[in-house]
Amino acid sequence: MWPRLEIDSSEGIEVSDSAPQTSPIDRFCTRSRTVGVDVTRVPREDVSATLAELCEPPAVGAPLPWTDVSLPESATTMPTPAELEDARTGITAAVSGVADYGSVLIRSTPDGVEPVSLFPDRHVAVLCEDDVVPDMATAIGEQGEAFREEAASLIVATGPSATADMGELVTGAHGPKEVHVVLFGGEGR
Amino acid sequence: MSSESDSRQQKAARIRELMATEGDAVQTNTEGFNRGRYESVSRLGEYEELKTEARAIKEDAIERLPELVEELRETVEARGGHVYLAEDAADANRYVEEVVADRDAERVIKSKSMTSEEIEVNDALEARDVDVVETDLGEWVLQVADEAPSHLVAPAIHKSREGIAELFNEVFEPEEPLSSAQELTMFARDRLGELIADAEVGMTGANFITADSGTMMLVTSEGNARKTAVVPDTHVAVAGVEKIVPSVEDLDPFVELIGRSGTGQDITSYVSMLTPPVESPVVDFDRPDEPIDPDSADDREFHLVLIDNGRMAMRDDPELKETLYCIRCSACANTCANFQHVGGHAFGGETYTGGIATGWEAGVHGQDSAAEFNDLCTGCSRCVDACPVKIDIPWINVAVRDRINRGKDGELDWLVEGLTPDADPGGVDIQKRLFGNFETLAKLGSATAPVSNWMADIGPSRAIMERVFGVDSRRDLPEFQRETLVDWFEKRGGEAASTERARQARAARGDGNGGDLERRVVLYPDLYTNHVLVDRGKAAVRVLEALGVDVHVPPMPSSGRAPLSQGMIATARSKAEAVADAAAPHLLEDRDIVVIEPSDLAMFQGEYERLLPEKTATAIGENSYEILEYVFGLLENGADDGVLSGPAGDTDASVAYHSHCQQRTLGLEAHTVAVLDRLGYRVTTSDAECCGMAGSFGYKREYYDLAVDIGDDLCRQLEAADASQVLTSGTSCTEQVGSLGDDDPIHPIELIAPR
Structure with missing residues (x-):
């Protein structure tokens, strides 16, 4: 007997666009665009203005957790069910972004992040560069204590809502038809 | 003899009919999923490692299942939720009916759940005049058409866009007839949106549930599971006991594998990780103009119905145990040539479809249900590589086939005796016995060639072979060589x-x-x-x-x-x-x-x-x-x-x-x-x-x-x-x-x- 010779049949196939030399933030942006998400990178001080531009009325929002980053005035917080139904835009924070997948993690809160990110046609997720992690294991691992200690609920959202049940791919099945991520510089910038 | 022959003909006719009516749609879609899987996993550097990890988590979880059930119960109850361990379908349905009655609910909205199909909870609730609405677009199409799912993940995979348009136009008579996928989707979204708004209870399945935090993971793309869990104030989740994994961190390999393995997507649009009762405010459409109330989350009710229905017995069954590792991704169906051509209405039992269905059906519905379609697994083994938890699906099919063989009465054994010196007991179907003893035929064939080849080919012997042994007469038979x-x-x-x-x-x-x-x-x-x-x-x-x-x-x-x-x-x-x-x-x-x-x-x-x-x-x-x-x-x-x-x-x-x-x-x-x-x-x-x-x-x-x-x-x-x-x-x-x-x-x- 001699050592069995194996041929790696995946040889020659490009193994992902996650080349190690690119940073998680760059990969996050590239991957997000691949899954149909528009990413706008801005300095922290420009976030509010960018949100105002992306905020097609009527709009709803959930309060953002960062000082000096605020929702446009036109975005109604603590909306009524009717306002949720009618809203064109919903703005929420994302607790993290996953570079490998272009996913954002949206955490459910008593002030309605979940319905605000779900009902309107356009979801705008605000994400801080400090919260971009390289891979899914890190993203989930970071939330372990939040699940156990705080009974957290999170949605790993990747691109718009979609279905192929009607014979071909259509976006906007029960959830948003378009997703924008506003990615702003962290403290270090 | 003639009844065997008749039943073969009936089966052939049924397969021909399904190939003609559903085959094209099933083939296009499953082959698309299958291609997507190859592409998606080729982009995943640690594919094999993740499969190994996923397998290990499932093995460990099933090994420690009783302990994990108790841990999960304590976790959920500490959060104010309720856990009910249902022995069987009737037990589960009784509990769900009570929850729905206590809530005075007139409508229950559901997100897609195969386990809820298994227990037929819709029928149980409808018998009590509760309006049950499937919100997954594919499931809803089937509900409107009154058909059963033909695929674990894409239940209406057998229906074409044209077929759905025809159905909707006939049933709903919209002002403008619907035709494109876009129109059909928006029509369904609007219609279902109204039905969701009025529902009192939301029912989901669960792809995984973590014992340490009571977090359930739901894999969807449409967003209907999110609405089902967040809009009504009462959430009922039905899940097989095998869905429990020890910890939240264990979810990672499954998040990375399930979409790739199933529909060939790196990840689906939404992976919900809900720890009910969820913190989100109830969206109360009965009070459309009152702002959502942060405190309303405190009034949420959550019931987790964990279903045994044969699973604990499967856990003790050395041949069926592996089935419990199944994450129902559908890879085994999508990669199966037989499934691609005939779909789950032939290649499936009462509830489950595809290669792994033999294990599920034998375990939860009994051997007879598995016997209906088990022969469609030819053991080609392509599903073995595709399965993200490395289940030896062909072996489960063989093991169940062996049991089915043993359960039958042998009527015509005298016909093949001598030709078939096998070690299996009487009861093995005569056709199986013939093919199973090919060695004897081959030896005899060579020894008497070319006479054996002439004999086999002449009309009367082919007719007998077809009638008695079910060997199709249109097939050329192997030509034995005199010199081996x-x-x-x-x-x-x-x-x-x-x-x-x-x-x-x-x-x-x-x-x-x-x-x-x-x-x-x-x-x-x-x-x-x-x-x-x-x-x-x-x-x-x-x-x-x-x-x-x-x-x-x-x-x-x-x-x-x-x-x-x-x-x-x-x-x-x-x-x-x-x-x-x-x-x-x-x-x-x-x-x-x-x-x-x-x-x-x-x-x-x-x-x-x-x-x-x-x-x-x-x-x-x-x-x-x-x-x-x-x-x-x-x-x-x-x-x-x-x-x-x-x-x-x-x-x-x-x-x-x-x-x-x-x-x-x-x-x-x-x-x-x-x-x-x-x-x-x-x-x-x-x-x-x-x-x-x-x-x-x-x-x-x-x-x-x-x-x-x-x-x-x-x-x-x-x-x-x-x-x-x-x-x-x-x-x-x-x-x-x-x-x-x-x-x-x-x-x-x-x-x-x-x-």
Whole structure:
């Protein structure tokens, strides 16, 4: 007997666009665009203005957790069910972004992040560069204590809502038809 | 006898009907998912590692299941939720009915859940005048059409856009008739949006539930599960007990694998990780103008209904236990040639569909439900690589088939007695018994050839074979050769002559190199090579000798593949034992076992682990090689490829190659391609998962049309390559392509043999 010779049949196939030399933030942006998400990178001080531009009325929002980053005035917080139904835009924070997948993690809160990110046609997720992690294991691992200690609920959202049940791919099945991520510089910038 | 024959005809008619009505849509969609899976996992660097991790988590969870159930119960109850452990479907439904009645609910909205299909909770609630609305668009289509799901993940996969438009236009009579997928989706979204707004209870399944935090993971793309969980104030989740995993961190490999394995997406749009009762405010459409109330989350009610329904018994059943690792991704269905062509309405039981359904149906609904479709698994093994938790799905199918065989009364055993000296008890279906004892037929066939071939081919015997044994009369039967490979080898001088030829070949190389290459081989005379496709055996001997290898072709028993594929495990085991006895002296002489027929090699390296003592199985498995894998190894180790036949001229250089399903699962297609490539051939490979013939499958009256449908696709692919030679590795593939296509395929070893 001699050592069995194996041929790696995946040889020659490009193994992902996650080349190690690119940073998680760059990969996050590239991957997000691949899954149909528009990413706008801005300095922290420009976030509010960018949100105002992306905020097609009527709009709803959930309060953002960062000082000096605020929702446009036109975005109604603590909306009524009717306002949720009618809203064109919903703005929420994302607790993290996953570079490998272009996913954002949206955490459910008593002030309605979940319905605000779900009902309107356009979801705008605000994400801080400090919260971009390289891979899914890190993203989930970071939330372990939040699940156990705080009974957290999170949605790993990747691109718009979609279905192929009607014979071909259509976006906007029960959830948003378009997703924008506003990615702003962290403290270090 | 006639009832067996009638039921075969009925089955054939049903399969033909489904192929005609649903086959096209199912094929387009499953093949799309399957292609997506290959592409998506090829982009995932740690695919194999993640599968290993996922498997380990499931093994551990099922091992510790009772303990995890208790941990989960404590976690959920500490959060104010309720946990009910339901013994069976009726028990689960009773509990759900009570919850719905206590909430005075008139409408329950649901997100897609196979477990809720298993317990038929919709029927139970509707009997109590509760309006149940499926919010997954595919499930809703089926609810409107009053049909059952035909696929684990895409329940309406069998319906075309045109069919759905027709249905909606007829049932809902919209002002403007609906036609495009966009229009149909928006119509459904609006309609379902209204129904969701009024619902009092939301019901979901759960893909996974973590014992440490009580977090349930739901994998969706539409967002309906999110609405189902967040809009109403009462959430009921129904899940099999096997969905529990120890911790939140354990979710990672499943998040990364489930979408890729199922629909071929790296990840679906939404992976919800909900820890109910959720913190989100209730969206109360009864008070449309009152702002959402942060405190309303405190009033949320959550009920987790954990369902046993046979699962704890499956856990104690050594053959069915692995089924509990299943994450219901549908990869086994999408990669299955039979499923691609006929769909889950044939390849499925009361609830579940595809290869793994045999395990689920036998476990939760009973063996009879599994028996309805179990034969559609041909053991091609393509699902083994596709399964993200590495379940040996073909084995589960064989094990259940064996049980089904044992459960039947044997009526006509006298007919095959003598012809069928198997070790299995009476009760095995006569058709299975015939095919399971192919060794006896082959021996008799060669001994009496060509008379046996004439006899088999004349009208009356074919009619009897069809009526009694269910051998389709449209199929060409194998043509037995009077001189077997073993006889031929002996006649040309046997072992001693081969030793001399190999020595001469090494001497002619003349450089004194290749000490490593003084290898000795026993070429396994599988039934087909020995009795039917003898030329490929002769070619193998010539190639090996030309490369300086000393060959022996002793008489050896059949591998047991034929009886195993019929679910005759006892017979297969006795064959395996006989092979082990016959192989032992050759292994002691340091001979490698070289195998031409891939399905036999797959036995040696796979099923023998289950049929033989571990050490014996390992000795056979580790020392056996596929013929072209072996040639590849020789060439890589310095053997001279100049003695082999390359293309004669430019026109002869193109070949179209269909590797064998089980050979691919063993990772051995690439070796053949590499050898052909090295010799200068231009190789086009097929991407059909299986040829459709699959041993005896394509001979069977009830499956003939399905097998031909699959084979035709493969032949079209091979013909499109427009190559000067078609190559196939397996016997089944050779017969299928030879009879359905324009070309006469040969084995790659025949192409490269010295001329």
